[in-house]
Amino acid sequence: MIVRDREATAWRKENHAAMLEQLKPFMDRAYRRSKSEKTAESKYVAVAGLCGWQKKPPNAILAEVKEGKTDPIKLLDEFVTYLQGINSAPVTIKNYVSGAKKWLGFSGFKIRNEDFREQVELPRQYAITRDRIPTNQELRDIVMACHKRGQALVTLLSSSGMRIDEALNLKVGDFGFSSIPTNISLKAEITKARTGRTAFCSSEATGYLKEYLGERIAEKDAYVFQGRHQGVRSDGTKYKRGDLENEPMSYWNAVTIFKTALKKTGLDEKDENGRATLHIHCLRKFFITRMQVAVGKEVTEAIVGHAGYLDAAYRRLTDGELAEGYLKGEGSISIFKNPAQEQTVLLYRKMVELGTLDVEDGRVQATISRDLGIPLSHPNFVGLVYQKIGYDDYHLDFIEDKKEDSKPKKDPKIIAENELQVFLDDGWEIQTTLPSGKIVVAK
DSSP states (O other): OOOSOHHHHHHHHHTHHHHHHHHHHHHHHHHHHHOOHHHHHHHHHHHHHHHHHHTOOHHHHHHHHHTTSSOHHHHHHHHHHHHHHTTOOHHHHHHHHHHHHHHHHHTTOOOOHHHHHHHOOOOOOOOOOOOOOOOHHHHHHHHHTSOHHHHHHHHHHHHHOOOHHHHHTOBGGGEETTSSSEEEEEOGGGSTTSOOEEEEEOHHHHHHHHHHHGGGGGOTTSBSSBOGGGTBOTTSOBOOSSSOOOOBOOHHHHHHHHHHHHHHHTOOOBOTTSOBSSOTTHHHHHHHHHHHHHHOHHHHHHHHTOGGGIIIIITTSOHHHHHHHHHHHHHHHOTTOOHHHHHHHHHHHHHHHHTOOOTTSHHHHHHHHHHHOOOTTOTTHHHHHHHHTTOOGGGHHHHHHHHHHHOOSSOOEEEOGGGHHHHHHTTOEEEEEOTTSOEEEEO
């Protein structure tokens, strides 16, 4: 968050409890209509911005309006001038002033739209944030910089096109893990348009989700993404801290996970206005952009739940047809979309199991950097390698022990298919098959 008025920010922090109490009825009404915590929070933020500028609690402002000391329309017009003066984005100004206007109306001071339009001049709306979608390589780096919970969240968002609040309100039972592709049942009450739909996620995301959930995959009524304070660690395991609650992870917790990954990978870049060019909402944009190229706008918009296409496309396309379209475009949104690279990951993993992969060796590091797309300059290069091939840091001791106890008598060999029988007769075993058709054997 960009702090543009530090005095107002400090005032809001000091008076947060009082403002929250005074604005609770207004926020409760906003929630009843939308069933969205984020919508209710946005109403609070708008009025809090007005109060921070005035350095007066909500009730004090209302008292001045009631006594005739303050003209509500003039107050809103001056609020616009203030927000422009601290370089707020046009859309921010529009949302803040709209929220403050609704609060005044809720409090008994109705403002006619005609009077408002005549006396309050809002800035022309245009986007000032120059964000972008991540590349496949950047998305791979982001995923590798996360713990299991972050890996599951990022791959789910980027491969499904779901909104963040939709993903955070999913329960384990909403996933059809046995289907291809994995289908996700979004109930009407958790979608923005309040219309239920079926979404999908990639095989990659399915793998990360299963790994993160672990034994929790049997708890159908549990939220997939729960906060740590509820007794669920970032790797999905539980710990005892009072009574475990079944509440979804907060929006801000999800944002923090993504921001932390951006910092670790050096992708926390800013545009000329000081705003992040990559943020968690870019994952939805990534999906829509890539999937539209692969399968067209109609299918893509139906999958992501854009309201304008619910009548025109979604009701005409069955879940089976949407699933077929998704499978057609899955390669365009997969992080490891290169099958050869996936085979390389499996090969390196097998070498670790055999104790033949020395990741500390400089020449090996250069080869791995090329094969797996992991930058050599990354400060946690070795850790990223083990994450990429399916081992977390806590496996390292096990791997070292295995080098001593189970090191093969001979290094693995890559052979042609017509040589296989000779090696099998000599006691060698097949480890994996490479994309080229050659076979890795070990003894």
